[in-house]
Amino acid sequence: MRTTATLAVLVAAIFSAGCGSDDGSGPLTVYSGREEELVQPLFDRFAAETGTRVEVRYADSAELAATINEEGGNSPADVFFAQDPGSLGAVESQLAALPPETLDRVDSRFRDDRGRWVGTSGRSRVLVYNTDAVAAADLPSSVFDLTDAAWRGRIGIAPTNASFQAFVTAMRLSVGDDRTREWLVGLKANQPRTYEKNLPIVEAAASGEIDVGLVNHYYLALVKDEQPDAPVANHFFEPGDPGALVSVAGVGVLASTDQPEEARALVDFLLSDDGQRFYTEEAEETEYPLVAGIPSAPGLPPLGDLQGPDVDLSSFGGELESTVELLRETGYLT
Structure with a gap:
């Protein structure tokens, strides 16, 4: 009896280990540089609709990109969901082409x-x-105007944040390293306050700690949700200006995945009408849907009306190291 019971337990354990999801495959592993608070509802919905179990590792996008490169073909990740194109570009050699x-x-x-x-x-x-x-x-039409002495001590920036670094990359690609270095030196002379992330910059502007700050557009809505009467608003720079960069969060499938169909299904879900409406109807961060026909959140200028500098987002990954080095040279990073 003991032998029979032991065998039954062993068989059950083996069966359980092999049943990560309904079709017998293991869970789909996602490396997400997008914050759990924002995107976990999307993963939960995908799992509920498809029956695919999803395990998510959350961390900074650049850190996850470095991890993927270190892991190489042995990476457990099936999908990389990144906050910025630079991080995706940093692992482009390990991503499979999408249909x-x-x-x-x-x-x-x-x-x-x-x-x-x-x-x-x-x-x-x-x-x-x-x-x-x-x-x-009195607001500047160009980000280059922020080096004017009139803005001394009034500006907030987040130089360690991926979005600021992507903006500097866009400036380098659109006007060259020399002019970008000149701007960074001039901005530094104006003694900007530095913050770790975008949200504290908007909160600082709302409290009067600073007068202006360089951020992504959607952080305003987060502050307004908590402080509807806060005296703070967004100013969009003129079309073509580096300060008007329109960037994206994005997703890629690892070429090493052993679940390519499930991985591509998650990508398609994120680009479905429901997945895109999530950013305007449910998410706290009111980002722009990228699929045609899905309207942006009320109060925002249409995505088609926004025109940043003429740069290729797919080149950001290869440029990130040079951008970081320039930020170190000019005293923004250690």
Whole structure:
């Protein structure tokens, strides 16, 4: 009896170990540089609709990209969901090409030109400002104007944040390293306050700690949800200006995955109408849907009206190291 019982337990354990999901495969492993608070509802919904179990590892996008490169073909990740195109570009050699029908859901300017990753939501760089301290008519039309001495001690930035670094990369690609270095030196002379992330910059502008700050557009909505009467608003720079960069979060499938169909199904889910409406109807961060026909959140200028500098987002990964080095040279990073 003891032998029979032991054998039954062993068989049950083996069966259980082999049943990660309904079809007998293991869980789909996602490395997510997007914050759990924002995107976990998307993963939960995908799992409920498809029966695919999803395990998510959350960390900074750049850290996850470095991990994927270290792990190489042995990476347990099936999907990389990144906050920025630079992180996706950093692992492009390890990403599989996505099908044309998936890529075509999104305008070509918001996806990799070789089809290895695709944008899932967009954000515009803006200048957030305290409306009690600065009149709209006095706001600069270009980010280059922030080196004027009139802005000394009034600006907030987050130089260690991926979105600021992507913006600097866009500036380098659009006007060159020399002018970008000149701007960084000039901005540094104006003694900007530094913050770890975008949200504290908007909160600082709302409290009057700073007058203006360089951030992504959607952080304003987060502060307004908590402080509806906060004297703070977004200012969009003129079209073509590096400060008007329109960047994306994006997703790619690891070439080493042993679950390519499930991985691509998750990508398609993120680009489905429901997956795109999530950013305007449910998410706290009101990012831009990238699929045509899905309207942006009320109060935002249409995505089609936004025009950043003429740069290729798919090149950001290869440029990130040079951007970080320039930020070190000019004293923004240690």
